[in-house]
Amino acid sequence: MKAINQLKTFQRIIGEYPVDTPLSKFLPGFYRQNKQMGSTDRRVANRLVYNYFRIGLALPNLATEDRLVIAEFLCNTQTNSFIQNFKPDWAACINFSVDDKLALIKTAYPAFKLEDVFPWTNQISAGIDSEAFLKSFFCQPDLFIRVRNGYDHLVKAELNKAEIAYKDEGNNCFSLPNGTRLETIFPKQHWFEVQDLSSQQTGSFFKPQKWDSWWDACAASGGKSLLLHEDEPNIKLVVSDIRESVLANLDERFQLSGLTKYQKKVLDLTTNVDQTLHDYAFDGIILDAPCSGSGTWGRTPEMITQFMPAKIEFFQKLQKSIAQNVVKYLKPGKPLIYITCSAFKGENEDVVDYLVKELGLKLEESKVLKGYEHKADTMFVARLIKG
Numbered sequence: 001m002k003a004i005n006q007l008k009t010f011q012r013i014i015g016e017y018p019v020d021t022p023l024s025k026f027l028p029g030f031y032r033q034n035k036q037m038g039s040t041d042r043r044v045a046n047r048l049v050y051n052y053f054r055i056g057l058a059l060p061n062l063a064t065e066d067r068l069v070i071a072e073f074l075c076n077t078q079t080n081s082f083i084q085n086f087k088p089d090w091a092a093c094i095n096f097s098v099d100d101k102l103a104l105i106k107t108a109y110p111a112f113k114l115e116d117v118f119p120w121t122n123q124i125s126a127g128i129d130s131e132a133f134l135k136s137f138f139c140q141p142d143l144f145i146r147v148r149n150g151y152d153h154l155v156k157a158e159l160n161k162a163e164i165a166y167k168d169e170g171n172n173c174f175s176l177p178n179g180t181r182l183e184t185i186f187p188k189q190h191w192f193e194v195q196d197l198s199s200q201q202t203g204s205f206f207k208p209q210k211w212d213s214w215w216d217a218c219a220a221s222g223g224k225s226l227l228l229h230e231d232e233p234n235i236k237l238v239v240s241d242i243r244e245s246v247l248a249n250l251d252e253r254f255q256l257s258g259l260t261k262y263q264k265k266v267l268d269l270t271t272n273v274d275q276t277l278h279d280y281a282f283d284g285i286i287l288d289a290p291c292s293g294s295g296t297w298g299r300t301p302e303m304i305t306q307f308m309p310a311k312i313e314f315f316q317k318l319q320k321s322i323a324q325n326v327v328k329y330l331k332p333g334k335p336l337i338y339i340t341c342s343a344f345k346g347e348n349e350d351v352v353d354y355l356v357k358e359l360g361l362k363l364e365e366s367k368v369l370k371g372y373e374h375k376a377d378t379m380f381v382a383r384l385i386k387g
Contacts, residue, residue: 003085007065009041010048014064023049023302048082051075053301054137056117059109070109074101074138098135118297118304123312124343125380127368133343136372141298142175144197144376145182148257149230151191158185173200175375190256195223197376198295198341198369203227205337205365205383210234212283217269217326218242222250224286224339229259237262238280242269269322283334285326289319291340291347295371295378312346319351320358327359330386336361338382348380360387 017026027049031042051071052064059067069086076083079094093104105112114134115121121130147155152172159166159176162185167175175197176182182194206228208214212235216225219239228235237259241247244266254262267273292315297303323338330336338355340347348368355361366382 003082006044006048006082007068007086009037009045010052010068011064013045013049014052017049020306022300023053024300044082048072050140050301053305054117056137056301056304057119058114058116059112060116062109070105070112073105074098075140098138120307120309120344123309123345125345125348125368128343128370128372128378133372133378136298136375137301137304139298139375140178141371141377142197142375143178143180143182144169144195144200145174145176145192146195146200146227147172147174147192148190155186155191169197169374171200173197193223193226193253193257195226196296196371196379197374198371198379199223199377200227201369202337202339202379202381203231205335205367205381206231206284206286207335207383208232208235208284212236213281214238214284214286215240215280215282215326215329216286216288217267217322218288218290219250220246220288222253224288225262226253226257226259228286229257238265238282239263240265240267240269242267269325270318271325273325277329280329281331282329283331284337285330285335286337286339287323287326288339289315289322289347289351291315291319291342292344293341294343295341295380298372299377312344315342316346316351319347320354323351323355324359327355327361327386332386334386335364336384336386338384340380341377342380343378348382352382352384355382355384361385362387 013030016030027046031037048068052068054075055067055071072083073087073090077095079091083094084091090104102114117134117137124130164176164180169175202224208228208231210232214228214235215238217240219225219241222239225237225239239250239262247264247266265276267276292311293303327336338352342348352363352366356363361384364383364385369379369381371378
């Protein structure tokens with residue numbers, strides 16, 4: 001009976017879920033309208049819905065409940081009442097390897113193809129292992145924090161006290177189970193920043209010098225600026241974004257981190273911003289470009305079913321337009337750090353080719369940050385020098 005009710009709740013959610021809406025925004029509203037659902041009910045519903053989207057576009061013509069059972073089998077390592085009720089012969093195999101599970105699914109459903117989960121692997125960046133990337137969708141990524149210098153012993157003590165399993169990834173980065181309620185464990189949030197492992201790794205490409213002037217052009221919540229500041233506290237910093245509300249939220253984050261000296265500007269970088277920046281020349285520019293976000297879809301698997309391949313070209317044009325407008329404010333011999341959280345070559349290597357061939361930059365180094373190997377986001381970063 002429990003599994004039947006869980007299925008009915010799942011079917012209601014899927015029936016009401018509007019396309020092009022993040023699950024993280026829709027589900028809290030659904031639960032507010034269904035206050036009879038307790039915390040366990042919500043947790044199970046979350047698991048079912050997210051797992052359902054983790055199999056992407058595989059077996060599109062199969063009944064929704066059958067696709068859900070396949071997803072539950074693939075994405076769980078411990079048996080639960082749902083699998084036991086709807087596929088008891090698979091329940092005994094729940095701790096099998098992903099490869100063995102895929103073989104069982106293929107036997108029961110010969111039309112199942114792993115490549116249908118994310119059917120655009122022919123367009124991903126060089127160096128990405130497509131099979132490993134596809135399999136990573138069946139696993140919820142970890143939660144990562146970057147601990148500020150000197151606070152690691154305090155963070156470890158609190159995590160141990162709360163009996164939270166964690167892994168020290170090195171370079172002040174800890175990985176925790178996703179869903180860990182950090183706000184209930186840590187009375188002082190200024191000990192660390194929540195930041196994905198791959199995002200933290202982009203900082204090694206910055207290499208700022210003392211008293212440099214840097215511009216974080218698409219700053220969003222300011223994570224890259226904080227990496228920059230921690231590496232070299234004496235830089236002069238300008239942060240900008242097209243969204244004023246995002247920049248307002250950035251202030252509090254910077255204050256907690258001790259970053260107090262910076263200029264903030266609301267800029268649309270698809271347009272000429274010379275009226276605002278005509279007197280500026282930077283020793284470094286971080287361009288964390290707007291992109292498809294395909295490297296983060298392990299966290300937002302609903303995006304797989306919402307994606308259209310034409311969006312790659314859309315974002316590529318946007319990235320080129322922004323890059324063209326920011327490079328003019330970079331001093332000769334200084335770096336542009338180009339970053340995306342995309343797995344697509346069209347947003348990564350192809351844009352770098354444009355920066356080299358059309359804008360005259362020299363590629364110093366580029367890398368795909370293979371988050372899929374570490375239960376993290378997959379990202380791309382390139383360091384280019386202006387001639």
